Amino acid sequence: MSVSRRTFLKTGAAAACAACAAQVPLPVSAQPKNNRELATLIDIRKCIGCEACVEACRDANAPKYPEPEKPFPRMYPARVKAEDWSEPERQAVRDRLTPYNWLFIQEATVRIDGEETTLTIPRRCMHCQNPPCADLCPWGAARKLKNGITRIDADVCLGGNKCQDVCPWAIPQRQTGVGLYLDLMPAFAGNGVMYKCDRCYDRIAAGELPACIEECPENVQTIGPREEIVREAHRRAAEEGLFIYGENENGGTNTLYLSPVPFDELNQAIAAGKGKPHLAAVEDQMAHGDRLAKAMLIAPIAGLAAAVARIYKVVKNSAGEGEERS
Amino acid sequence: MSRSIAIVTDFERRFIKPAYLLLLFMMGLTGFSQMPIFKRYYIADIPGLGWLAEYYVTHVIHYLGAIALLFLMAYCSTVYLALLRRKYRLTLWAHVRVILLAGIVATGVLRVLKNLPDVLFSPGFTMTIDIAHLAFMMLFIAAAIGAALTKGGWLKEI
Structure with missing residues (x-):
């Protein structure tokens, strides 16, 4: 079947909304200048692990959560497994990322000044500056907005899980039984929709703050133009001996963390795994694309030069032959 | 045969078509592998084809193929327009x-x-x-x- 008119209209409206998201002004303190990217700064020291941000995220984004149709269509071959987080007890899971939980609190027990301390860390999508999920999504469902948000369009996503596979933190989470694949060939292609933090793109479009930032009682997060956030992170890091994560990870992200202990130490102390992203250093995953893109500029010029050399040889030979004859 | 008539060289006869076919095959293969189908349908399980499920690997190969294809297309179109068209x-x-x-x-x-x-x-x-x-x-x-x-x-x- 083709894409239904309803889906098409919804997709179009979502695309228009997403395009508009970058145009609508935020509160003055959070406005990007010259339409540049917004970043958030998360000061881990301030987080008390109260989960107010988690609750706010769930409330604000509940209308976006999947409502799968059951029973799920049978999928082939047998190795394709349904992923279902829709049962009430699974929807309630808060200690990891799920399609119903786009932000969770990670804990790390470390020693600070000789004293054992438990740090709590809000974790969600890093919103990379050059996101592999958006670059490599074969369907254009994952996309980056001008204001630095990376979001997945639930009306378009087919749930192939590629975004999770290429994400250095494996952030997006899948729910089966929902989305466009049901209208295509549910038995043979697709497996639902991928979900993750969209940094409340709709609230930002309406001039509001992301729910997690607005509801945090400790002002753990701040949001603003990226260059200002980076400057502020470096100022605090220099003055208070802190460590920064996210500035250069994966070529740069729009989520920066400040920690009183080095991040490799934090990374050792957290429980990382499925739905629980690490805090390790990350190389720029798309750097090869940038380098090879330059080679692509040179390739046709080199082809043209080789052809000109080839033509010159023929013309020269012809001229030589003409002289011999005369 | 006079040298001026030999506007298609042996090298071109021997290599351009195989290179073109190989390139297009690889571009098609790595292009389709951008969709998550090769692992699902066991193709990546065939010994030697595991790389088809490695998205970054296939992406690099697709880009490299594009570089070679752009070179070949520029070369062939220029040679055609300047020499073969006659x-x-x-x-x-x-x-x-x-x-x-x-x-x-x-x-x-x-x-x-x-x-x-x-x-x-x-x-x-x-x-x-x-x-x-x-x-x-x-x-x-x-x-x-x-x-x-x-x-x-x-x-x-x-």
């Missing part, structure tokens, strides 16, 4: 394939641009590029099959 003309199937290749290249170049860190296209435009790239490739495969079945080559002697 003796040969493009067949109907060649015209169809040239148009489709141009579509593949144009949408591919746009997708490469979109993947650069500081380049942003609208979501709708990005999706159009993705779908158009796939559609041009599918049509190209159909055209290649059509040309093979009808023995419609690229060049016809005038």
Whole structure:
């Protein structure tokens, strides 16, 4: 079947909304200048692990959560497994990322000044500056907005899980039984929709703050133009001996963390795994694309030069032959 | 044979067609492997084909293939326009394939641009590029099959 008119209209409206998201002004303190990217700064020291941000995220984004149709269509071959987080007890899971939980609190027990301390860390999508999920999504469902948000369009996503596979933190989470694949060939292609933090793109479009930032009682997060956030992170890091994560990870992200202990130490102390992203250093995953893109500029010029050399040889030979004859 | 008539060299006869076929096969393979199908359908389980499920590997190969294809297309079109056109003309199937290749290249170049860190296209435009790239490739495969079945080559002697 083709894409239904309803889906098409919804997709179009979502695309228009997403395009508009970058145009609508935020509160003055959070406005990007010259339409540049917004970043958030998360000061881990301030987080008390109260989960107010988690609750706010769930409330604000509940209308976006999947409502799968059951029973799920049978999928082939047998190795394709349904992923279902829709049962009430699974929807309630808060200690990891799920399609119903786009932000969770990670804990790390470390020693600070000789004293054992438990740090709590809000974790969600890093919103990379050059996101592999958006670059490599074969369907254009994952996309980056001008204001630095990376979001997945639930009306378009087919749930192939590629975004999770290429994400250095494996952030997006899948729910089966929902989305466009049901209208295509549910038995043979697709497996639902991928979900993750969209940094409340709709609230930002309406001039509001992301729910997690607005509801945090400790002002753990701040949001603003990226260059200002980076400057502020470096100022605090220099003055208070802190460590920064996210500035250069994966070529740069729009989520920066400040920690009183080095991040490799934090990374050792957290429980990382499925739905629980690490805090390790990350190389720029798309750097090869940038380098090879330059080679692509040179390739046709080199082809043209080789052809000109080839033509010159023929013309020269012809001229030589003409002289011999005369 | 006089040297001036030998406008297609042995090297070209021997290497360009195999290189072109190999390139298009690899581009098609790595292009389709951008969709999560090879692992699902056990193709990546075949010994030696595990790399087809490695998205970054296939992405690099696809880019490398694009570089080689751009080189080859620039070379062949220039040689044709400057030398071969006097003796040969493009067949109907060649015209169809040239148009489709141009579509593949144009949408591919746009997708490469979109993947650069500081380049942003609208979501709708990005999706159009993705779908158009796939559609041009599918049509190209159909055209290649059509040309093979009808023995419609690229060049016809005038």
